[in-house]
Each structure stands twice: as structure tokens, then as C-alpha cells.
Amino acid sequence: MTDVRRLTMEEAEKVYMEQMQDDFPEDELKPWPVIRRSMERGGYACYGRFSEQGLDAYAYFVMLNEEGKHLALLDFLAVQKQERDQGIGSTFLRELAAACLTDQDLVILEAEDPEYAATEAERETRVRRLHFYDRSGMVDTGVRYRTYGVPFVILEWPVHGLHDRESVARAYESLYGSVVRGLYYPIIRCDRPE
Numbered sequence: 001m002t003d004v005r006r007l008t009m010e011e012a013e014k015v016y017m018e019q020m021q022d023d024f025p026e027d028e029l030k031p032w033p034v035i036r037r038s039m040e041r042g043g044y045a046c047y048g049r050f051s052e053q054g055l056d057a058y059a060y061f062v063m064l065n066e067e068g069k070h071l072a073l074l075d076f077l078a079v080q081k082q083e084r085d086q087g088i089g090s091t092f093l094r095e096l097a098a099a100c101l102t103d104q105d106l107v108i109l110e111a112e113d114p115e116y117a118a119t120e121a122e123r124e125t126r127v128r129r130l131h132f133y134d135r136s137g138m139v140d141t142g143v144r145y146r147t148y149g150v151p152f153v154i155l156e157w158p159v160h161g162l163h164d165r166e167s168v169a170r171a172y173e174s175l176y177g178s179v180v181r182g183l184y185y186p187i188i189r190c191d192r193p194e
Contacts, residue, residue, distance in 0.1 A: 001052065002050060004050075006100065007046040009040075011046070016029075019078070044060070045072075047059045049088070056092070058078060059076065069105045069106065071107075072106070073107075073109065073110075077093075090132070093157075106171050108175070109138065111130055112153075113152060130153065137157070137158065139158055141165060143169050146190055147188075148187075169189060
């Protein structure tokens, strides 16, 4: 029996301090105070998948209500190390869409672009990640960004259908800007021609 639910502030902080430090490179993690402030403002939501053994997987989202539209950006997703390669990640994504994201109008995520990998091993990892997202129903929007110098492929999670490139691009910029309010956030759009 599993349970997918929103994490409390205390649970989200515990996951951040005890697991995210190992699951993500330090330079990819937002500082906890930034996430906490965003959660307090209602601009960030953290979800977990629990089984009898405890937390199996977690997902952190930037959330924004803009012009009556509910937008979400998948910020972090991880499955417990001992639980990986068992289908839990794709199951968790389906469960999230059904239980927690039904009120979102547009859900997007970013994945590092394999074309700009520094090594073959890194390229393979990025391609595997994109295949995982593809199998999980995410769709390549054709939108590309360089965010803090990192080239990203922008995918849409079609919870309620697909959106055009301009809608996706506007949502990405709005979501990203909502977390780093008042700070310089270099994001450069660099789509490939259709």
C-alpha cells in the first residue's frame, strides 16, 4: 500500500537535509531558505510517495498562479537509491498527476540537453533521463533555454493537454523568476528551428 501526498514543511526540510544533498550536486540545489520562503508564500510544493518502508520517492515543484492559470515546474525528482530501477519513478509520476496535479493548467520540466554533454558518459545519462521522461508521458516542447549557462530541453507534462511553444516559454520564465524574485537569473532562450 502506497500513499502519495504533499509534504509538510518539516518533512520537506528533512528530505532536503538528509537526502537531496546526496541525490543532487551541490551546485544544482537551491538553498533551503529559498525553498522555505517559496513554500511559505505558496509558490513551492513538495510531494512524497510513501510505502510501508517509508519514503520511496519525492518531487519538488515551483508553483505559480499567473493570470488565473496554475503553472508548475518540476524542480527536483528522485527515487530512494535502494528503490531505483524498479519502476517506482514512473509510477510515482502517474500517481502525482492523478492525485496532486489535477488543478495545474501547465506543468513543465527541464532536462539537460544531451547535445551539449562534455563526455560520452554524461551524454548517455542525459539521453537515458530523456527516455525515462518520454516513457512517463512527457513531451519535448521544442523550447530550449540556457539557464545559468546550462543548456536545457523543456518538456511538458500534459496533465491537461499540450500547449504551444510561446505558452511554454512564458510559463518557464515566469516560474523561474518567481523563485529568484529580485535576483539576477540569466536565462536565454535558444530554441532550434521547427
